[in-house]
Amino acid sequence: MTDWIEVAKCADIAAGKAKAVVADERMIAVVNLDGEFYAVDNICTHAHIVLTEGCLIDGQLECPLHRARFDVRTGAVTAPPAYEPLRTYEVRVDGDAVLVKL
Numbered sequence: 323m324t325d326w327i328e329v330a331k332c333a334d335i336a337a338g339k340a341k342a343v344v345a346d347e348r349m350i351a352v353v354n355l356d357g358e359f360y361a362v363d364n365i366c367t368h369a370h371i372v373l374t375e376g377c378l379i380d381g382q383l384e385c386p387l388h389r390a391r392f393d394v395r396t397g398a399v400t401a402p403p404a405y406e407p408l409r410t411y412e413v414r415v416d417g418d419a420v421l422v423k424l
């Protein structure tokens with residue numbers, strides 16, 4: 323069963339920024355790219371490192387440990403050493419709320 327869960331208010335995440343949230347015990351990064359919101363797992367697939375502790379560069383989260391990069395739109399790896407993609411989540415905006423489908 324899937325549920326839509328509110329994870330943030332739109333105003334909480336400025337364009338070009340990422341926010342770490344926990345929803346249903348999952349660590350998720352919610353990212354605002356020019357007003358479009360995306361959500362991916364917030365743990366690097368190379369090791370257990372929180373990605374929002376790193377940088378957001380051109381729509382990619384860069385891991386702070388070994389600098390693997392992940393495209394937040396697709397979860398795909400765009401720079402090694404990670405090779406497994408991030409899980410992505412559907413996102414929708416309802417009024418001023420950002421919701422993620424789990």
Ligand code: FES
Pocket residue numbers: 366367368369370371385386387388389390402403404
């Ligand atoms: S822990 Fe993220 S690239 Fe190594």
